[in-house]
Amino acid sequence: MSKVGKRVQIRTRPPEERRRDFNEVELTLEPEEAMKEASRDIKYCVAPCTRGCPVGVEVPKFLKLTAEGNFKEAYLTLIQRTPVPSITGRVCQQEVQCEGSCVLRRAGEPIAVGAVERFVGDWALENNIEVPVSAEKKHKRVAVVGSGPAGIVVASDLARLGYDVTMFEAYHVPGGVLAYGIPEFRLPKRILNKEFDRLRSLGVDIQLGVVVGTTYTLKELLQDYNAVFLGVGAGRPMFLNVPGENYAGIYTANEFLTRVNLMKAYMFPEYDTPIHLGKRVAVIGAGNTAMDAARSALRLGSEVYIVYRRGRQEMTARAVEIEHAEEEGVKFMFWAAPAEFLSSDGTNVSAIRIMKLKPGEPDRSGRPRPVPTGETFDFEVDTVITAIGFYPNPLIPSHTPELKVDEKGRVVVDMEGRTSIPGVYAGGDIVTGESTVIEAMGWGRRVARAIDHDLSLKG
Amino acid sequence: MPAEREVLLNEELAQDIYKMVVYSPRIARAARAGQFILLMVEDRGERVPMTLVDWDKERGTIEMAYQAVGATTVKMSMMKPGERLYYLAGPLGQPSRVKLFGRVVIVGGGVGIPAIYPIARELKRLGNYVVSIIGARTSTLITYEDRIREVSDEVHITTDDGSRGLKGYTVDALKRLLDSGERFDAAWAVGPALMMKSISEAAAGRIPVSYSSLNSLMVCGVGMCGACRITVGGQIKLTCVDGPEFDSYSISWNELAIRLRTYRKEEMISLETMRSVGRV
Numbered sequence: 001m002s003k004v005g006k007r008v009q010i011r012t013r014p015p016e017e018r019r020r021d022f023n024e025v026e027l028t029l030e031p032e033e034a035m036k037e038a039s040r041d042i043k044y045c046v047a048p049c050t051r052g053c054p055v056g057v058e059v060p061k062f063l064k065l066t067a068e069g070n071f072k073e074a075y076l077t078l079i080q081r082t083p084v085p086s087i088t089g090r091v092c093q094q095e096v097q098c099e100g101s102c103v104l105r106r107a108g109e110p111i112a113v114g115a116v117e118r119f120v121g122d123w124a125l126e127n128n129i130e131v132p133v134s135a136e137k138k139h140k141r142v143a144v145v146g147s148g149p150a151g152i153v154v155a156s157d158l159a160r161l162g163y164d165v166t167m168f169e170a171y172h173v174p175g176g177v178l179a180y181g182i183p184e185f186r187l188p189k190r191i192l193n194k195e196f197d198r199l200r201s202l203g204v205d206i207q208l209g210v211v212v213g214t215t216y217t218l219k220e221l222l223q224d225y226n227a228v229f230l231g232v233g234a235g236r237p238m239f240l241n242v243p244g245e246n247y248a249g250i251y252t253a254n255e256f257l258t259r260v261n262l263m264k265a266y267m268f269p270e271y272d273t274p275i276h277l278g279k280r281v282a283v284i285g286a287g288n289t290a291m292d293a294a295r296s297a298l299r300l301g302s303e304v305y306i307v308y309r310r311g312r313q314e315m316t317a318r319a320v321e322i323e324h325a326e327e328e329g330v331k332f333m334f335w336a337a338p339a340e341f342l343s344s345d346g347t348n349v350s351a352i353r354i355m356k357l358k359p360g361e362p363d364r365s366g367r368p369r370p371v372p373t374g375e376t377f378d379f380e381v382d383t384v385i386t387a388i389g390f391y392p393n394p395l396i397p398s399h400t401p402e403l404k405v406d407e408k409g410r411v412v413v414d415m416e417g418r419t420s421i422p423g424v425y426a427g428g429d430i431v432t433g434e435s436t437v438i439e440a441m442g443w444g445r446r447v448a449r450a451i452d453h454d455l456s457l458k459g
Numbered sequence: 460m461p462a463e464r465e466v467l468l469n470e471e472l473a474q475d476i477y478k479m480v481v482y483s484p485r486i487a488r489a490a491r492a493g494q495f496i497l498l499m500v501e502d503r504g505e506r507v508p509m510t511l512v513d514w515d516k517e518r519g520t521i522e523m524a525y526q527a528v529g530a531t532t533v534k535m536s537m538m539k540p541g542e543r544l545y546y547l548a549g550p551l552g553q554p555s556r557v558k559l560f561g562r563v564v565i566v567g568g569g570v571g572i573p574a575i576y577p578i579a580r581e582l583k584r585l586g587n588y589v590v591s592i593i594g595a596r597t598s599t600l601i602t603y604e605d606r607i608r609e610v611s612d613e614v615h616i617t618t619d620d621g622s623r624g625l626k627g628y629t630v631d632a633l634k635r636l637l638d639s640g641e642r643f644d645a646a647w648a649v650g651p652a653l654m655m656k657s658i659s660e661a662a663a664g665r666i667p668v669s670y671s672s673l674n675s676l677m678v679c680g681v682g683m684c685g686a687c688r689i690t691v692g693g694q695i696k697l698t699c700v701d702g703p704e705f706d707s708y709s710i711s712w713n714e715l716a717i718r719l720r721t722y723r724k725e726e727m728i729s730l731e732t733m734r735s736v737g738r739v
Contacts, residue, residue, distance in 0.1 A: 170548060170679075170680075170681045171548075171679070172499055172502075172506070172545070172546035172548075180679075180683075208546065208548075209546055209547050209548035209549075210485070210548070211548055211549070211551060211681055214489060214494075214549070214550050214551060215485055215486065215489055215548070215549065215550070216485070216489070235681070235682060235683035236682055236683065236697075237683070237684070237685045239685070239688075239695050241695070245695070246688060246689070246690060246695070246711075246714045246717070246718060247717060248717055248718060248720060248721040249721070251685075251686075252684060252685035252686075254679075254683050254684045254685060255678055255679075255684035255685050255686045258678050258679060258683075258684050259678060263505070263506070263678070264503070268725065268728075268729070269725075269728050269729050269732035269733075270503065270732075271503045272503060272504050272505040272530050272531060272729055272733075273505045273506075273678070274722050274725030274726075274728075274729065276721065276722060276724075276725060346717070347717050347720055393681075393682070393683070394682065394700075395681060395682055395700060398700075
């Protein structure tokens with residue numbers, strides 16, 4: 001058992017320190033720590049981790065190389081599958097993927113694959129490790145629409161295969177949800193920026209401020225490019241559709257996070273974009289976006305409540321995010337849902353009329369269905385952030401009637417991401433509805449292969 | 460050749476009201492009446508929406524008119540030709556739902572006057588009889604008058620102080636026309652929320668179709684953040700992707716007013732900070 005050893009303790013900044021700033025919560029492993037952790041890998045493991053990974057990272061191989069101190073080769077192994085290990089090492093749900101399927105889980109504690117991956121990724125960025133690119137140019141142009149997780153993989157894979165890739169992003173910063181959604185304290189912008197510098201160094205042309213659908217139509221792109229990939233994500237926020245939802249002081253998580261993360265409202269007035277939070281903030285929902293919003297609001301100095309219509313066990317956020325939120329002082333209110341928003345001055349929200357719920361029969365997800373008890377109470381708040389989900393981004397479908405979408409607005413594709421329009425591919429949340437960063441990257445990988453396959457056939 | 464986002468012209472038309480021409484062939488070639496752009500002056504700036512007032516496909520230029528009232532617009536007003544905007548995206552939003560209606564009245568108030576020009580031009584081109592009503596606080600704040608005249612069959616002017624045209628608001632001019640027996644098949648309004656609301660009330664029951672171009676607060680401009688949401692006909696709509704023009708008779712005007720008030724305090728702080736630091 002000596003080889004199994006004890007799992008590395010990932011250094012985390014103490015809650016009382018980190019809850020006041022936007023610096024990273026978890027710290028990157030030191031080289032010795034990473035090597036020690038990687039050497040916990042057992043010899044004849046059948047690598048369920050690789051199968052548990054949506055992009056199929058060869059975990060045993062990169063761990064072995066890391067254990068040997070060969071960080072460069074470990075990195076080159078990683079990027080065969082994930083082009084951005086410093087990002088996936090931070091934001092993946094390792095506990096249900098690689099680490100969740102690790103054989104050591106039963107023998108003790110799983111290997112901290114995410115932490116080691118992150119170390120290797122950060123090491124490579126710091127040491128400017130070059131990514132090998134195919135010497136042979138394909139002389140074919142591919143447009144990647146959206147610069148989020150799916151688009152990053154498609155752009156990176158195809159650029160490395162020798163395609164001329166142009167990436168279109170509507171915002172002023174590339175990264176999609178990685179830029180506007182995931183807070184600085186989970187994924188620092190300097191890491192994201194470095195990954196995009198690397199993408200540019202592969203020859204990817206990143207064009208900002210382009211809204212495909214209006215700046216260029218899909219049809220126009222097809223005239224200039226041999227293939228178009230749509231990775232525009234799940235952008236349109238869902239609303240509760242209860243009275244008073246449009247009072248001032250009620251934000252969707254997307255607006256709140258965009259203001260704070262992307263526009264740096266936490267540095268107002270040094271930055272021009274304001275955010276207006278009062279003493280008490282209620283976040284509606286308990287997914288990862290809700291935790292990100294709650295923890296950001298906490299850092300802006302508010303008292304923060306998560307208000308969730310189910311119980312503690314049913315929360316959909318990553319366990320570690322819930323744990324971090326709780327340590328930092330986020331409070332939780334379970335079996336509670338807003339029935340109405342109230343305003344004492346007719347402008348700003350001042351209270352939520354909360355409907356008390358109780359667990360009922362299991363629903364389709366297998367979780368107990370929240371059932372109204374008939375009881376309500378008023379909960380005073382200064383700000384509300386709703387984090388109850390998104391619809392697929394409707395912008396391109398609404399301007400492109402030929403593009404087939406299903407009843408939920410998701411772009412219809414085959415197993416490899418081909419849409420109803422020849423030459424147009426899609427992947428990520430625009431196809432799945434709402435999923436994770438790594439699932440989107442998995443799509444990106446499949447679609448990149450399909451594009452390469454299809455364009456190679458065309459000669 | 461100018462660079463994308465390069466400012467070609469930036470001139471003061473009236474006190475604090477400016478016209479800016481920017482080089483952006485990709486927006487110029489796709490622009491349609493009623494649409495807008497989103498811009499940032501610098502990396503620390505806000506994302507600010509602005510109506511497209513004109514565009515020239517051949518020259519690759521777009522034109523906006525703005526009032527220097529907030530941090531962003533004051534910074535914009537100090538930009539010189541040759542400088543570049545930090546960011547520019549567009550065209551955004553749905554184009555005006557123009558067609559041959561017959562007789563159309565178009566109302567522009569204050570800084571909304573320039574924005575009616577492309578809508579009037581399009582309606583005129585489609586064969587409508589176009590009556591434009593433009594109004595401002597005082598005569599010197601009436602802008603784009605000549606160009607609006609070129610694309611209108613009639614132009615009526617109002618000023619709050621009576622220094623030109625009818626003394627009163629644009630809605631007074633509209634009521635006068637309606638009371639004198641003039642009939643219209645459609646109405647458009649662009650301007651302050653209160654003005655558009657008053658036009659909508661005056662037109663209700665008398666003009667079958669009425670659109671207002673909303674000036675909601677925005678952040679993303681592409682339908683993702685919901686900052687610009689507004690209840691229209693009982694449903695939550697997003698001004699940036701479903702609008703900016705909506706059926707005036709279905710808009711929840713009270714809600715628009717509420718949401719426009721959200722950052723009043725911060726807007727002042729922002730302006731004060733900019734002035735004290737002198738950062739542009």
